[in-house]
Amino acid sequence: MRLLAVLAGVVAAFVPFAAIPKTEESVAVAGMRRLSESQYRNAIADIFGPDIEVAGRFEPIVRPHHQLLAAGAAQATISPAGLEQFDAIARRIAAQVFDEKRRAAYLRCKPGNATRADSSCARKTLAPIARYVLRRPPSKEDLARYVGLADVAAEKSGSFYKGLELSLAAMLLSPQFLYVVDVDEPDPATPGARRLDAYSRAARLSFFLWNTTPNEALLDAAARGDLDDPAAFRAVAEKMVASPRFEKGVRAFFSDMLLFEKFEEIAKDPVIYPRFNPAVAAAMPEQMLRTITDELVARDGDYRALFTTRRTFMTRALGTIYAAPVRSAYGWEPYEIAAMDDRAGLVGQAGFLALYSHSGRSSPTLRGRAVREVLLCQPVPNPPGNVNFTAVQDVHNRSFPTARDRLKAHATDPSCAGCHSITDPIGLALERFDGAGVARDRENGALINVRAPFGEGEIVGAAGLGKALAADPALPECVAHRAFEYATGLSADAAGARAAKAADSFARAGYRIRSLFLDVATSSDAYRVVASPTASPAAGAGR
Amino acid sequence: MTSSNLISILALAAAAATPASARDLGFIVTDFAPAIHQGKGDCPNGLAGTLRENYFATLAPAERARLGAPENEKELQKRWQGYAFGPNNTNVCANPEAFPDRPTQKMIEGPVAYGLDLDGGAAECAHAEFASPDGRRGIDNQAYRAMGCTLNYRGVDGKAGDIVRGSKMWLASGEHAMVILVKGVDDPRNDDAVEVVFASTDDRPIVDSQQNFVTGASYTVSANAAHRNLLKGRIRNGVLTTDPTDMRLRRAFGHGGPRGAKAEWEIGRAQLRLVFTANGALAGVLGGYQTPRNVIISTIAGGFGAAVVASIDCAAEYNTMLKLADGYKDPSTGRCTRVSTGLDIAAVPAFVFDRAPGESAP
Numbered sequence: 001m002r003l004l005a006v007l008a009g010v011v012a013a014f015v016p017f018a019a020i021p022k023t024e025e026s027v028a029v030a031g032m033r034r035l036s037e038s039q040y041r042n043a044i045a046d047i048f049g050p051d052i053e054v055a056g057r058f059e060p061i062v063r064p065h066h067q068l069l070a071a072g073a074a075q076a077t078i079s080p081a082g083l084e085q086f087d088a089i090a091r092r093i094a095a096q097v098f099d100e101k102r103r104a105a106y107l108r109c110k111p112g113n114a115t116r117a118d119s120s121c122a123r124k125t126l127a128p129i130a131r132y133v134l135r136r137p138p139s140k141e142d143l144a145r146y147v148g149l150a151d152v153a154a155e156k157s158g159s160f161y162k163g164l165e166l167s168l169a170a171m172l173l174s175p176q177f178l179y180v181v182d183v184d185e186p187d188p189a190t191p192g193a194r195r196l197d198a199y200s201r202a203a204r205l206s207f208f209l210w211n212t213t214p215n216e217a218l219l220d221a222a223a224r225g226d227l228d229d230p231a232a233f234r235a236v237a238e239k240m241v242a243s244p245r246f247e248k249g250v251r252a253f254f255s256d257m258l259l260f261e262k263f264e265e266i267a268k269d270p271v272i273y274p275r276f277n278p279a280v281a282a283a284m285p286e287q288m289l290r291t292i293t294d295e296l297v298a299r300d301g302d303y304r305a306l307f308t309t310r311r312t313f314m315t316r317a318l319g320t321i322y323a324a325p326v327r328s329a330y331g332w333e334p335y336e337i338a339a340m341d342d343r344a345g346l347v348g349q350a351g352f353l354a355l356y357s358h359s360g361r362s363s364p365t366l367r368g369r370a371v372r373e374v375l376l377c378q379p380v381p382n383p384p385g386n387v388n389f390t391a392v393q394d395v396h397n398r399s400f401p402t403a404r405d406r407l408k409a410h411a412t413d414p415s416c417a418g419c420h421s422i423t424d425p426i427g428l429a430l431e432r433f434d435g436a437g438v439a440r441d442r443e444n445g446a447l448i449n450v451r452a453p454f455g456e457g458e459i460v461g462a463a464g465l466g467k468a469l470a471a472d473p474a475l476p477e478c479v480a481h482r483a484f485e486y487a488t489g490l491s492a493d494a495a496g497a498r499a500a501k502a503a504d505s506f507a508r509a510g511y512r513i514r515s516l517f518l519d520v521a522t523s524s525d526a527y528r529v530v531a532s533p534t535a536s537p538a539a540g541a542g543r
Numbered sequence: 544m545t546s547s548n549l550i551s552i553l554a555l556a557a558a559a560a561t562p563a564s565a566r567d568l569g570f571i572v573t574d575f576a577p578a579i580h581q582g583k584g585d586c587p588n589g590l591a592g593t594l595r596e597n598y599f600a601t602l603a604p605a606e607r608a609r610l611g612a613p614e615n616e617k618e619l620q621k622r623w624q625g626y627a628f629g630p631n632n633t634n635v636c637a638n639p640e641a642f643p644d645r646p647t648q649k650m651i652e653g654p655v656a657y658g659l660d661l662d663g664g665a666a667e668c669a670h671a672e673f674a675s676p677d678g679r680r681g682i683d684n685q686a687y688r689a690m691g692c693t694l695n696y697r698g699v700d701g702k703a704g705d706i707v708r709g710s711k712m713w714l715a716s717g718e719h720a721m722v723i724l725v726k727g728v729d730d731p732r733n734d735d736a737v738e739v740v741f742a743s744t745d746d747r748p749i750v751d752s753q754q755n756f757v758t759g760a761s762y763t764v765s766a767n768a769a770h771r772n773l774l775k776g777r778i779r780n781g782v783l784t785t786d787p788t789d790m791r792l793r794r795a796f797g798h799g800g801p802r803g804a805k806a807e808w809e810i811g812r813a814q815l816r817l818v819f820t821a822n823g824a825l826a827g828v829l830g831g832y833q834t835p836r837n838v839i840i841s842t843i844a845g846g847f848g849a850a851v852v853a854s855i856d857c858a859a860e861y862n863t864m865l866k867l868a869d870g871y872k873d874p875s876t877g878r879c880t881r882v883s884t885g886l887d888i889a890a891v892p893a894f895v896f897d898r899a900p901g902e903s904a905p
Binding site: 274 | 757896
């Protein structure tokens with residue numbers, strides 16, 4: 001096994017970009033984005049079946065400040081430790097694919113001798129797999145390398161199948177699998193300009209709209225040239241946004257936009273918040289995603305209505321947070337929040353309220369900042385390093401029983417007042433919900449005041465904030481910009497005017513998310529390569 | 544208003560399947576254990592003997608002195624543990640009825656006990672009655688009289704024994720989880736006719752990190768119709784009482800298997816007396832009649848281990864209860880077969896979904 005490990009490493013480094021066609025300066029690598037964990041898992045499930053276990057830890061992608069993880073993925077490297085993890089995961093997957101139980105589904109021939117190498121059979125078996133894994137047909141050189149690796153390993157291990165296993169593990173460790181590689185080519189419609197090639201378009205469509213690797217139909221469409229024809233390309237994208245799989249794409253986008261990776265670290269003091277437990281923590285992001293996909297995908301609703309809707313979904317664990325009766329002992333059921341309840345829309349959901357709170361107290365500042373930054377794309381500066389937080393942290397000070405009182409005392413410092421004036425009013429409207437998202441009307445015995453200025457007017461409570469957000473043009477503009485950034489992996493600055501076009505078309509389409517995604521997915525702006533292409537490392541890599 | 548109070552009130556107003564003018568009040572049971580009065584004079588002669596102590600008491604003085612010497616501890620242990628067993632591989636805990644000649648144990652001597660006046664003064668078998676701590680007379684609780692001086696009931700600290708702690712644990716873990724649904728309440732202070740569903744639930748209760756039941760959680764009545772008890776009652780001055788009804792509730796020990804399947808709370812002519820507390824909870828007592836075997840079913844389930852490891856003398860307990868039995872007289876023998884009992888009940892607001900017999904799970 002040690003020999004196989006060494007061989008795998010050698011081959012992985014040997015064939016990073018071999019599949020990318022190299023025809024002088026006609027093509028180049030325009031960008032690379034590391035697969036997210038969910039994309040990796042979805043890709044494996046789609047290629048090899050959902051019964052393949054993907055076990056291991058994924059090196060996290062770092063979120064750039066005020067940006068999407070998708071933008072971080074465009075800058076993400078893989079550390080030696082991270083590569084070891086990917087290597088271990090790849091080996092486990094490959095071992096399952098070619099184990100006795102499953103190998104028949106992938107073999108395209110019977111080896112002449114199962115204890116020896118069989119180049120012909122290995123080639124027939126590995127070629128179609130490589131097409132899915134590398135998201136484009138393997139070049140002759142690629143295939144020759146993977147077959148060669150399978151042959152060497154088969155001879156050394158005395159098993160044809162072990163050879164295939166090692167070759168597949170190397171394939172799964174290839175940068176062409178671990179990264180979505182954008183390959184560009186000259187744009188025939190605009191002399192001198194460059195655009196993404198058909199297979200890169202297929203990958204972008206698939207990961208953007210379905211959060212997974214291109215399927216057979218997309219790869220075929222790319223091969224036929226359909227994706228180079230605007231009308232045919234749009235027809236393909238229209239089918240994809242009409243598919244039930246579109247929901248996965250929407251989920252992945254909002255998980256990124258709403259910073260759901262923070263749920264993995266959410267913690268609450270169990271004495272202060274006895275209703276908060278692991279089942280509640282797990283249900284919180286799922287409730288938000290179910291609400292989002294129900295409103296925006298299943299009902300094809302207006303994005304702005306997401307902030308005023310009273311429709312959501314409930315589990316019994318979450319029911320204790322909402323004081324909601326839940327009939328189903330297991331799983332989810334639709335739930336409508338009462339009209340008299342202050343809780344409405346996404347910002348009134350326990351997940352949002354708990355995520356943007358401290359472990360032992362609510363935080364109007366964190367909640368207000370999240371609304372500004374995450375939902376309205378209005379970055380708020382970080383506090384200076386020498387701030388005295390004593391006034392806001394002492395929740396038992398009888399002189400300042402409510403968060404409003406404490407923040408007022410804290411913000412008397414002029415250096416703090418500026419930022420707090422743009423975050424706190426929003427968060428104070430949400431104060432009738434504690435740090436776990438449970439309704440309350442008093443804090444330390446004092447009535448909680450949820451009136452706050454917003455824009456030119458005043459908001460009252462969470463429902464009032466939801467209405468104000470729905471009426472704020474920055475809200476739909478923000479999601480449109482984020483969708484463009486998410487699809488392209490560009491930062492907000494780099495997306496610039498091209499993202500603004502997406503916002504305009506979003507408004508024209510009545511703020512329907514399906515239209516937004518379709519327009520972004522088929523926009524020529526999204527496939528136009530602006531930056532200078534990176535020189536392909538294929539020419540000399542590993543030599 | 545605290546969040547828990549807010550939730551309590553919301554739960555009270557929950558009214559799943561509620562008629563327009565009335566409400567259904569749901570609760571999850573947080574306490575269901577023998578009601579034990581911890582009075583100073585209750586056990587003036589000390590605690591009931593352990594199996595070891597009871598064996599020791601059977602010995603002649605000289606032999607008792609010899610075996611009591613430290614160097615003979617091993618022999619003593621072998622002999623008192625042997626005292627747990629009878630013919631045909633029986634033992635005092637799995638088969639307490641197989642040891643009718645074993646002595647009874649020390650009993651409650653005090654005048655006060657929790658419970659209800661079950662017989663209205665017309666006892667089937669003569670017995671002394673208690674007064675309740677709040678001054679009600681004629682309290683029938685012979686199970687407490689028989690068992691109240693055991694270590695299992697009284698506890699080393701005079702507060703609560705393992706029987707109480709164990710019961711709470713089983714409620715929280717879902718092995719005995721129970722719900723109460725008071726249906727058709729027009730006025731929680733006074734209502735001449737309400738129905739009470741007192742049932743097991745198959746749902747595991749939601750508890751916090753300190754094992755306290757979280758209010759406002761949702762539960763469904765058990766799929767086993769035998770464990771859904773429908774009681775007729777009324778509310779007067781905030782006190783809910785119900786008419787005598789035979790009740791059965793799930794009483795599993797461990798996670799299923801034959802032991803779990805066999806066990807039940809089986810309480811004849813059960814009556815409730817529960818008070819609606821200010822925070823929306825329920826608290827009070829359930830009275831009724833249990834067979835001696837049903838009273839100590841958890842120890843019986845422990846088998847010989849309960850006898851030789853915990854040193855519980857189940858035969859003494861069983862024989863004491865038979866002696867004190869005050870209900871369900873067997874016409875053929877003229878002897879009563881069950882003991883009156885009083886169980887401490889507490890419950891907090893919850894959303895309870897009823898399930899009529901035969902109705903499938905939601």
